[in-house]
Amino acid sequence: MNALEKMKEAILQEAQLKADEIIEAATRDAEKILQEAQAEADKKREQELAEARGKARENARRILTLADLDARRKLLAAKEELIEEAFSSAKERLASLEPEVYRDYLKQSLLEVVRDTGGDVIMSERDRSTLGKEIIDEVNAELAKGNHKGRVQLADTSGDFIGGFILSSGKVEVNCTFDAILAREYESLLIDVASILFS
Numbered sequence: 001m002n003a004l005e006k007m008k009e010a011i012l013q014e015a016q017l018k019a020d021e022i023i024e025a026a027t028r029d030a031e032k033i034l035q036e037a038q039a040e041a042d043k044k045r046e047q048e049l050a051e052a053r054g055k056a057r058e059n060a061r062r063i064l065t066l067a068d069l070d071a072r073r074k075l076l077a078a079k080e081e082l083i084e085e086a087f088s089s090a091k092e093r094l095a096s097l098e099p100e101v102y103r104d105y106l107k108q109s110l111l112e113v114v115r116d117t118g119g120d121v122i123m124s125e126r127d128r129s130t131l132g133k134e135i136i137d138e139v140n141a142e143l144a145k146g147n148h149k150g151r152v153q154l155a156d157t158s159g160d161f162i163g164g165f166i167l168s169s170g171k172v173e174v175n176c177t178f179d180a181i182l183a184r185e186y187e188s189l190l191i192d193v194a195s196i197l198f199s
Contacts, residue, residue, distance in 0.1 A: 094178045118150030119169030125158040
């Protein structure tokens with residue numbers, strides 16, 4: 001082998017070594033880039049999974065809250081319906097009280113609110129025509145017995161209600177009708193129901 005061939009051989013060997021080094025360095029760099037890319041992809045996937053889990057939890061919480069509110073609304077509606085039925089039944093029972101019991105109720109209630117003021121007693125058309133004068137006479141007799149100054153008289157007009165009375169004295173009216181009493185109780189019961197449901 002002559003000198004030229006030896007030199008050619010040395011150059012080829014040198015070039016091969018350099019090429020191997022470059023390939024090896026490039027392979028190492030490629031593996032490093034792949035590892036970094038994989039780590040970045042894993043990190044991104046974990047972040048996306050964490051975000052997805054967070055959104056899923058938030059959606060589940062929102063769905064549960066809406067379901068809870070819907071259940072509370074339905075419960076409130078059911079309770080209001082029961083209260084309505086109870087008051088409707090109470091009205092029917094009040095309207096059909098035994099005459100003697102009803103008379104005593106009217107008399108006692110009127111005595112409790114009259115005191116020394118007196119006034120006009122507005123009754124339903126039925127009560128006014130059947131027992132109005134009798135009740136007025138009895139109440140006035142009781143007031144006189146108890147040395148109360150006030151006296152009552154039957155109003156010229158009747159009221160549109162199922163029972164009870166309204167005592168009108170000047171600009172003041174005391175509403176003791178069954179409708180008013182039941183309406184007051186209805187409002188307080190609704191407040192209790194709402195406080196139970198939304199507390």
